[in-house]
Amino acid sequence: WEDVGGLDNVKRELQETVQYPVEHPEKFEKFGMSPSKGVLFYGPPGCGKTLLAKAIANECQANFISVKGPELLTMWFGESEANVREIFDKARQSAPCVLFFDELDSIATQRGGSVGDAGGAADRVLNQLLTEMDGMTAKKTVFIIGATNRPDIIDSALLRPGRLDQLIYIPLPDEASRHQIFKACLRKSPISKEVDLAALARYTQGFSGADITEICQRACKYAIRENIEKDIERERRKRENPEAMExxxxxxxxxxxxxxFEESMKYARRSVSDADIRKYQLFAQTLQQSRGFGSEFRFPDRTESAAAGASDPFSSA
Incomplete structure (x- = not known):
């Protein structure tokens, strides 16, 4: 988790969903619950979806297999479906395993809506993907994580219970998370005491984790450049005046x-627009409103239940 800055709520949710079934299977058996088969990460690009998947696999000491959706697609009939079968076979043999599908929207768009897909290849790949997910058994600890920047075009069949039934929004980092990301990016680098990472976190409102990483890498590059130039200058002075004191x-x-860092910040830019952020937030709100009773549901008191039963003339004695 040291590589992942912020996202504490997401980390906790992943621990409960992925790590607990691997480390505490007896608890799930005790309460009669089957572990979830998978989750879908969605949100703006550059916010750490891939890094989170790697981190949770490392935390529960599971193997990690990463696949980019377009890699599965080929021009030959039937070969794309065979690639899907091969990936799942490899995951089952490597259990416990986290199987990560990046750019899932490239192979899991709503069926029948793929423009230019005359042969229906994308639909066949999705059908094979659904078949493999349904064939996963609890005995083989394989957890599937999908990641997408376009959750609105994912086929709804993929999000049904027993498949990628848990959707986790990976938002842009807030100020505290940005501070942690700066620390995580620079934890192996020598930093001057005059560098105020908290000020950098305040100034980078709306920046993604990838944007912050770019700022840090550019600052490191400037330090390396200056260091090399100073060394070259010292060597030049030695050659020009060899008799001078060393x-x-x-x-x-x-x-x-x-x-x-000040030089690096001159070139800092946001990769995610405000319009894109509003789209993700709206999707998250819509998803939350369409699911369950939330905090409104309460069991009635026994006295209330008894009174309701007594006042009901059609209730059976």
């Missing part, structure tokens, strides 16, 4: 300085 071999750029 300079102390001091590292003139021992850390990434505030100036490096």
């Amino acid at each position: 300079e102390d071999d001091i590292d003139e750029v021992p850390e990434i300085k505030a100036a490096h």
